[in-house]
Amino acid sequence: MPSTPRPILRALLGRTTPTRTNNNRIRSYSTAPSNARLNHSRTPNSSSLRSTSKTSRINLFQSVNAALSHALSTDERVLLFGEDVAFGGVFRCSMNLSSQFGSDRVFNTPLSEQGIVGFAIGAASEGMRPVAEIQFADYVYPAFDQLVNEAAKMRFRSGVWTEGKEGLTSMACGGLVVRMPCGGVGHGALYHSQSPESLFTHVPGLRVVMPRSPLQAKGLLLAAIECPDPVIFMEPKILYRAAVEHVPNDAYTIPLSMAEVLKPGSDVTVVSYGTPLYNCSAAISAAEKDLDISCELIDLRTVYPWDRKTVLDSIRKTGRAVVVHESMVNAGVGAEVAATIQEGAFLRLEAPVQRVAGWSTHVGLVYEKFNLPDVARVYDAIKKTVEY
């Protein structure tokens, strides 16, 4: 399925220098003009995850690799497979793992997403903890039936069985994690940019997780592998090689279905997850300076089942909400968050909940910067909400 044109793949992998144009400016499809005031994003503060262990400065693909390496070394039930996983994966997340843990546990599969996920479900149903990789989230759809009709429903349809010593409590597929790189990178166009989380958040039985940073990725991935429910683990691929973070060398988990308040504030709550958090952070800085307000920023981290309490508590305090995500606005995560807010905090709301998300279209190659929520759009939404 990864019929990626070579130049695109190379650029996504960050192996080649981007082409330079005559005026020596890097040609990118999605860079803001140099005189733009808002559309430069900044890194949001990461949680100060306290740890006594030593840390390493690593980026997101390295932290995914570290989490996988830890899981493989401490639990012989853990398997890792997918297309091109053995040589390290096209994004290098499984680098050196096949040589370290053997080709029985870390291996290539034939090119079939429904086969990969179906195989993983079967292995999980007999007590393994398979981590299956879908090369790009854009290619997960052949596996949709397996995820929706099988993984999500397996425990429910088999019934709940008494917990045994062997851990086979029912014919469920806990331990199953389906990893997939997602989101725009500036030149992925229709089939290397998608972020299909809301197709999975509609499915009870699945947990949908999206980390924002290396530190988060390691803790959330290890929690996903331990989780008794199947987890869709979406990795924003633009962050794989973005900023490094101090990540503890030791293993740790970050609880699933628990949001994090990245920055406290009193006038408006911005709710997001994954890559747009960086734009949200930049927009908040600008808005706080320009409008003399204080904004709260929340990272959902797990998109479903999501932490409704943290969000509602925040809105009850601020009375205003902006929800931001990269995927299309129609029937997106923002719709669910906005509906929950109006149900749970209606009397406290000072303004309609704003959604800033991808427009209801596909990601055309040269239009990405107009399509994905940028700093200007988040800034504007905050402004409108405050001035409503």
Add this chain to the structure above:
Amino acid sequence: MELGVPATRFRSLMFPSVHFPGAVNSKFTTALDFERPSEKPAMPTYRYMDQDGAIVDKNREPIDVSDEEAIKMYKDMLTVSIMDLIMFDAQRQGRLSFYMVSAGEEGIAVGSAAALNPADVIFAQYRETGVFQQRGFSLDEFMSQLFANCKDYGKGRNMPVHYGSRKHNIHTISSPLATQIPHAAGAAYALKLQAAQNPNEEPRVVACYFGEGAASEGDFHAALNIAATRNCPVVFICRNNGYAISTPTLEQYRGDGIASRGVGYGIETIRVDGNDIFAVHEVTKEARRRALEGGGKPILIEAMSYRVSHHSTSDDSFAYRAKVEVEDWKRRDNPITRLRKYLEGKGVWNEEKEKATRSAIRKDVLAAFNRAEKEKRPALRNMMEGVYAQLTEEQEAQMRQLRDIIERYPDEYDVSEFEGGLDGLGVKRS
């Protein structure tokens, strides 16, 4: 041979092996020949006894099945057949919502299951009641599932005939076709690794059942391919019964059945007479042995049969096939009558035993039927539980909402059928 080189050397010069990675054993040729599968002979169908229950090859060793085991197989098939008749009628009377019978295919299910070890893991489609019966799934267990009562392992969540039991190592049936086939490959891989990690445990295989229609799904192809490349100890058992609901095999595929596909995936394959329970038993036993050979590999069995029954209680097959065709098949050949003839030929079965056995089974089925029908539905909380390992905050809130609406509109809902009534929801008043 004017060049003065030996013939073999000449041929290898003329037709050296290719070096393309995709087909390393291929040789070059100058003949422009297309493979024409339609001109090749079809794969033969293995059998042990004929329609009259007589051993076809008198010179071969008798199969490794004792009379006692053969009678157990016979009784298992008979039980399925009698339960099918009773439940089909019960559905027609409106006493349960749906049913699927196995008529014509009892031999494939019972014969193959009897050749497996009880610890072997099974994934089934929906017409393998005989597998459950052979594994000791009791009449009460069948009936509890069919009536979706509080003793149903599936907690009243599934349509009838979607059995499943961890106790019997059979995964729960799901309606989507073919989805279980890649599961079987993955589960077999799990068993293979577990056997390597615990050398004291006896190696196990996975057996996976599906129909010839399901084999058109992508899942089938993905599963066979991944099972072959990962050397998974799995026995794929295709029941080719001639029909996918109304679609005959002629409109389902153009190749030589499903068996020819196994060959394409590099999988050892055999076609067997599905009405010959001994042949099914023998090839399954051999398939199991081979599946565990040399670290593991998949095997494909295509068991040929004829779906005597309608697809399900929702289907009237005489809308698309002649009644006479079905009557002919019933008269001509059938796994149950064939084994009966064999047993009678050996003098270990007779009309008297037949009558007594049939009447005992019928009595047992009806008793279990009556017990199950009287049971309550499972508690209402089972509507939400089991989706996640633990109820989510959202689900708990929704259960309180549901309780609230039922309490405020008591005339609109009847919860008395359910265990514990409204309290079975397990949430307090909101």
